[in-house]
Amino acid sequence: MPAPTPTSAAATSAPAASPASPALLQLDALGPQGPFRARRRTIVTDVAGTPVAELSLVPSLFVDRTVKALHRARPLPADERIAAVARAAELFATADLAGQSAAEYEHTVSRVGGVPLSVVRATTANIRARLTRVYDSLTQARPGGTAEDWRSPLTRTGRAVWVRRAETFAVLAAGNHPGTHSLWPEALALGYRVAVRPSRREPFTPYRLVAALRAAGFGADHIAYLPTDHAEADTLLRAADRSLVYGGEDVVRKYGGDPRILLQGPGRTKILITADTDWRAHLDTITASVAAHGGTGCVNTTAVLVEGDPAPLADALAGRLAALPALPPEDDAAVLPVQPAAAARAVEAHLFAQAAGSHAHLGGDGVAADLGDGSAALRPAVHRLERSDAPQAGVELPFPCVWVAPWNRSDGIAPLRGSLVVTALTADHDLLDDLIAEPTIGNVHAGDHPTYWMGPGLPHDGYLAEFLMRSKTVVRD
Template sequence: MGTMTQTPPQETPPPGVPVLDALGPSGAYRTRNRQEVRDVTGAVMAELCLAPALFVNRTMKALRGASALPAAQRAAALARAGELFRTATLGGMTVQEYEAAVTRVSGLPISVVRTATKTCAERVGQSYRSVQLACPAGAVSDWRDPLARTGQAVWTRRGDVLAVHVPGNHPGTHGFWPEALALGYRVAVRPSAREPFTAHRLVLALREAGFGDDQVALLPCGHDAADAIVRGADLAYGGDEIIRRYADDPGVLSLRPGRSKILLTADTEWREHLDMIVDSVVRHGGSGCVNATAILVEGDPAPLAGAVAERLAALPSLPPNDERACLPVQQSKAARALETYVLERAQGTRAWLGGTGFVDELGDGSAVLRAAVHQLDGADAPQLGAELPFPCVWIAPWGRADGIAPLRDTLVLTAVTQDEALVDALVEEPTISNLHIGSHATHWHRPGLPHDDYLGDFLMRSKTLVRV
C-alpha cells in the first residue's frame, strides 16, 4: 500500500472536546472532515473523524493483503482484549470516563452501561471458545488434523475480510463481531455516529492485545465511503441503513429487529412470573432487541396488563447518569417525535400506561422515555410487531385457534407453558430464533450460545478434505 499521511491539515477542536480518530493500517488517522457527537442535552461530547473514500479503499486493500494470526495467538489476544476493554485506559479514556460518555450520548442508564461493559468484555474474551462451539461436529478446523488423512470435513472461512456496521442503540451489540477475528478474518468496523465510543475503545483494546493495525480497523465515514467498506469486503454484517441496502446480497448478514415476546398459557399462573415479565420489558432500559415488546396471554389479558402497568408506572424519571436511573433518555425533540409516532400507532388500543404521552422533560434539553403499556383486541393486531427503544409493551389475548402465527418473526420467545406439543411446534418454527421455556427472562444469555444463530454459520463453510 502507498504511503499515507497520518495527520493532514486540520482544524483545532474546541477545548476539552476529544477527537476520535479513524484507525487505519498505519495507526491513527486524523481528518479535517469531522462529525460532532452530541449528548442527550445537545452538548458536544466529541468530534468523530470521517475517513474519505480513498483512505477506506486503501485500508480495505491492506486488510486483504494481511495474513491471519495463528489460532493460538488469536485466542490469547482476544482474552487480553476483553480484559483491557473492561479495565484499561484506552485512547486517553479510563473505563469510568468511557462509561460516562456512553451514558451521556446514548441516554442509557449508567447502571445499564456498566453491565454492558462487563458483558461485552466477557463475550470478547471468550470469542475463540464460542466460535469452536459453532463448528459442525463432523468437521475439524485445521487440515493438519490426523483425521483428515482418511477424509474429513474441514471448517474454513468463506472469505478473508469482514465489514461491520454496528448500530449504536446498545454497547452490547459489539460483543459478537470479534468472533470473526477469532476465525481469522480481518475486520473493518464502521462505528455508529450516535455512539462511537464503544467501537473505538474495542478496536483500541484489540490492537493493544496483539491484533495488528492490518487486522482490525475503525473507519468512521459518510455514506459513500461506507458503501466502499462493504464493496471492499468479502462479507458484511450489521444493522444500519448501509447494511439494509444490501439485504438481498447473500454475502451480507443484516441484523433483524428483535420483536421478543412472552407467551403465557392457561395452565400457568401469571402472577408467579410477574417479576420475570417486568424484568424482560425494562432491563437494559427497554432498549435491547432481547427486551420483550409483546406479551400474549391465553385468557383475559387485562389483569396482567394492569399489574405490569402498575409496576412500570412506579419507575422514576431521572437523568441517565443517576445511579437510580432505569429508563432511557433522548434529546427532547427526538423524544417528542417518538411519542407522536407511538400514540398514532396505538390508536384503537386500550392504554394502561402512557396513553396520553410518555415523555417527561428533564429541563436540560433532554427527556425521559417513560414506559407505555397497551392492551390489544386480538393476537393478530399489527402493533404486536412494533419494536421501540424504550419499555413499550403490547399485551394481547391468545387462543389455541390463533396457533403460532402471532409468535413468528421473534428473536427470543419466553413460553411459560406445560404444553409439550406447543413447545414442539415452537422449537420447530424457523422464524423463532431462541426459545426460553418457563420463567426465564427474554434477555437471558451466556457466551457460547447463539444470539440470532451462530455468527460462524454465516462466516464459515465446510469442505471435504482427504490427504496422504
C-alpha cells in the first residue's frame, strides 16, 4: 500500500464515499505531515439528514505511521505545555478555526449532535475554563510527596518524582456530549503525544480542539486527529502506549481486560433518599439531575431510590419533566436532545422493551416527538419499579429517562454499586461511610448537590493522571 500523503490534488481526486461538495465542511485527518484528505470519506449529516460535512477515514497504515511519529517526538518543556494548553483554550472558545467561528461551530454541533444549543455554548465555556486551569488540575492530582521535576533541589536528598508511565496516548472519543473533550488535553499537558479518533456522530469538537492546540504551539507530531472505521480504531489502540475509550457495555466487554486502556462506560448515576429527608425540598435538584444538559451525560441521574413509597416522588418528577418543550436543538429555548426520527423511534422501542413490568408515570405512550423535518426530540420518561435491584435501574438511555424504585435498609448499598455518581439525601453518616468506602462508586454527593456537579480540579472518574503517571524515587548528587 503506498504511503498516505498530505492533502493534495492527487489525494482529493481519488474516489470518495460520496461526491465532494464545496458547501460541505471538509474534516481532513490531521497527521504529522499536516492535513490529509483520505480516499475514503463519509458524509456527516444533521439530525434531519441534511449533509453538513465530509469526514476523511484514514487507513491502518496512516494510523500506525502517525503513532510512530508521535512516539519519536520529544515533548515540549512542562511550562511551555501548560502555557500552550491555556492558549488553546482561548482559541477554542473565541477564534475562527477550521473555517468556522465559535458561534458557527456551536450551531453545527447542536444541529448535528442534537444537543441543545444552550448546552453546547455552556460546554464551550466549561472547556475553556477547565483547560485554562489545567495546571491546577494536574497539581491536585499529583501526590503531595512528589516533586514535579527531577531537577528539584529536593531530589538531592532523595524524593519521589512524578513521571509519565509511557509516551503516546490514544482517545476513542464519545459523540454524545462535547464536554467529554475537556479531559484528554491533560495528557498533552503531562507530555504525552496524543491521537484522537473522533466519533462520527459529532466529529467537530475534537477537530476544533486539535486545530486550537496546534495553533497554540503543539507540533503536528504531538497531537493528531485520526477519523477511522472500527478496524482502524483497534489499530490505534494497539499502536498507542495507553488509551482512553468511551462506549457502552459492548466496549466494556471488549476492552475491559486490557490494563493499558482506561474505560469510560455507562454512568448509571443514582440518587438515594432516606426516610429522614423530605424529598419535596429537593425536587428542583432531583429534576435537574435527570434533565440538565439534555439528560445525555453519564452524570445525569438514571435511577432514584426512595426509602418508603416512591409513587408520590415519581408523580411529582413526571409533572416537572412533562413541562419541558420539544424543540429543534438550535432553538435557544431547547432543553431536550434531538435525533434523526428513525433513531429516536428506535430509542423509544428500546425503552418500551426495557420498561416491561414497570409502571409508567411519564413516557408510557411514547417519547419520540416528531419535529416535522425528519428529526424528533426525545421527551422525558419516568417509570416506577417494584424493587431497588430491578434490572431496569441500570438501564441508561441518551435522554432524560429515570427509574424510580423503593429502597429499604435491608437492601444496603448493593443497588448503588457500579454508579459513577451517587447523590445521597440522608442524615445517616454510617450510610455515607459505606457509600464513600464502596470501590465501585465513583463519586458521592452528600446532600442537596445535583449528580452532574463537578468542581474545578476534581476527578470525574478518578484523575486521568492516576492512569498516566507514576511516582519514581530519584536521588542525586
